Amino acid sequence: NAGVTQTPKFRVLKTGQSMTLLCAQDMNHEYMYWYRQDPGMGLRLIHYSVGEGTTAKGEVPDGYNVSRLKKQNFLLGLESAAPSQTSVYFCASSHSTDTQYFGPGTRLTVL
């Protein structure tokens, strides 16, 4: 099992560009999450999903959109990137509200 994988691992964008981060899990988990981690901070929840076709806002949802068309995938979109979105993005999944398993992260820089 690969667990939770994230694509890409690194990305540099210019202000105003768009991009999509892909998260995939092979553990048949219902719940999936997107977090961001900024220097000296803990993780903050952006959006999450409790099942295929459902999404919900977390603590810091502004500037991001998500989609969960398939149970194993959770996409995070930035429509018009801003320097404030420079961060490390982590995806996680869990069986219901049980232990969360994290992907390796995506380091995004917005110039």
Added chain:
Amino acid sequence: GIQVEQSPPDLILQEGANSTLRCNFSDSVNNLQWFHQNPWGQLINLFYIPSGTKQNGRLSATTVATERYSLLYISSSQTTDSGVYFCAVERGSTLGRLYFGRGTQLTVWP
């Protein structure tokens, strides 16, 4: 939202020493998880511990939900224990959503 405070923010130890990390939270919680983020950034779940005590090798954790705190014990520390330790809590009203503390940066010297 709920406040999650971890202490100390930084901890430097010699290999073989023991340590205790603390997590305080401001409201009642449904569950609590401890994570280790290694120097390469990978987050690993250590404990899922809404209450009581659990042990896993040299690590153990205790959560006293009624007093709103949890403790992570590391015994006989090793250099591979270095990294950031995060506490995260879930409230009953927002199932699935974890609120993270700012972490404890642990450095273990040989």
